[in-house]
Amino acid sequence: MRDRQSVTETHPIDPAVxxxxxxxxIEGIELVRFLYADHGGVIRGKAVSRSRLAERLHSGIGHTVAMMAMNMLDQLQEVEHLGPVGEVRLVPAPSTFVTLPYSPGAATMLSDLRRLDGSPWDACPRTFLKDAVAELAGEGYALVAAFEPEFTLGHRESGPDGFDRLRPLDDSLCFAGIGFDTAHDYALRLAHDLETQGLRVEHYHPELGPGQQELSVRHAPALRAADNHVLYRETVRGVALRMSMWASLAPKPLADQPGNGAHLHLSLWDREQRRNLFAGEPDLMAHFVGGLLAHLPALTALTCGSVNSFRRLGPRMWSSGYAVHGPDNREAAVRICSPLGESGEPNLELKPSDSSANPYLSLGAVIHAGLDGLRRRLDPGEPVLVDPDTRPGAYPRLPAGLDEALDALEADELLMEALGPLRRSAYLAVKRSEAAAFGAQDVAFELYHHMRAF
Incomplete structure (x- = not known):
């Protein structure tokens, strides 16, 4: 208690802290995790004890700059200014504090990576999204978003090739009643634990693949939506571990089964978030879609940020293989969603999106692309009302692999400028290294490491 008093006397704290x-x-929290998402899309962090919490809420926790040059295989890449010399601070956002019902005695806060003097660090993904939100607000707009994740539930077991693999919980059919019953205990606990953390559960169902689940949460302002997705990913896996199971949000944890997306739902509102502008200003929606399509090849490097992502993307997989848009077209990269009921809000669904992406970089890049469409009044072209794969050669394809997507990102002046020198050099180095590492190995190696990381 003396530590807490001395810190609060030296540094007056606001009521939220x-x-x-x-x-x-009161809740007996012993450890508080300060979490962030790195350039490999992995959720990482450090924890502080309750006895030092007051101090670390102010100072943050020290962290090496090198971690933002680490890929998902824990291989450090050579990036200028991101080596063994230098430190930043993991500084938590007080509004994100939640206790973890699946890990009694622990709590979590989402964190920014800041310089030693407290100023923003230009390799911090969460800051990238905050800056994008601020730029959008400067034009009079706010973005409301929600990730719609899928994941595979089962058990981790040894494989004959020496790599662990995921054995699905069941082999039930899509939306089948037996699938609800098989995963019932897990689904109830997951829904409860998400609600406890302030994530409002919308829908749940067993999906197409063996052991595949989908549970969606309510939309929120852009930064909160990305924070929610980090909490969601942690909770999906944490609940599974507490129940002696394993859950993976990897895009393709099973090579021969349907993949796990995290479709990104988007709507544009006035700056005060009182009115959905897509509802009454169709031109705004069209221009926003135009921006997404204009930058989609490059965006894919950020919204589908892993080698494994491109096993999922392809024609006739309902994950989008073509850079087109259309009303309720689930083979289009951008689906114009029909509102649910009289009170439903119109929104867009970006289908090339999954949980191996860093949600802050993904959503921030989407804002920059959509804002470019608004500023330049870009025309998205005619909507596609059929499966685009039925008309070979008529529509542009998405990148076929991570390297191709990274090439598109490097060629996209707007997104490269938005990322900034340090962030873009680190991201490209990390992702190029992953493409090379997995390209030199077999499928079992790829599936294992993505199942483990996401």
Whole structure:
């Protein structure tokens, strides 16, 4: 208690921080995790004890700059200014504090990576999204978003090739009643634990593949939506572990089965978030879609940020293989969703999106692309009302692999400028290294490492 008092006397704290300290004591929290998403899309962090929480809420936790040059195989890449010399701070956002019902005694906060003087660091993904949100607000707009994730539930077991693999929980059919019953206990606990953390559960169902689940949460302002997706990913896996199972949000944890997407739903609102502008200004929606399509090859490097992602993307997989848009067209990269009921809000669904992406970089890049469409009043072209694969050669394809997507990103002046020198050099180095590493190995190696990381 003396530590807490001395810190608060030296650094007066706001009521939100004081409530965190009180909750930690009342709820018996022993460790608080300060989490962030790295350039490999992996959720990482450090934890502080309750006795040092007051101090670390102010100072953050020290962290080497090199971690933002680490790929998903824990291989450090050579990136200028991201080596063994230098440190940043993991500084948590007080509004993101949640206790973890699946890990009693622990809590989590989403964190920014900041310089030692407290200023924003130009390799921080969460700051990238905050800056994009601010730029959008400067034009009078706000983005509301929700990730719609799928994941595979089952058990981790040894494989004959020496790599662990995921054995699905069941072999039920898509939306089948037996699938609800098989995963019932898990689904109830997952829904409860998400709601406990402030994520409002919308829908749940067993999906197409063996052991595949889909549970969606309510939309939120862009930064909160990305924070929610980090909490979602952690909770999906944490609940499974507590129930002696394994859950993977990897795009293709099973090479011969349907993949796991995290379709990104988007709507544009006025800056005060009182009115959905897509509802009454169709030209705004069209221009936003035009921006997404204009930058889609490059965007894919950020929204589908892993080698494994491109096993999922392809024609007739309902994940989008073509850079087109259309009303309720689930083979289009951008689906114009029909509202649900009289109170439903119109929104867009970006289908080339999955949970191996860093959600802050993904959503921030989407904002920059859509904003470019608004500023230049880009025309998205005619909507596609058929499966685009039925008309060979008529429509542009998405990148076929991570390297091709990274080439498109490097050629996209707008997104490269938005990322900035340090962030773009680190991201490209990390992702190029992953493409090379997995290209030199077999499928079992790829599936294992993605199943493990995501």
């Amino acid at each position: 004081r409530r965190i300290l009180e909750r930690a004591e």
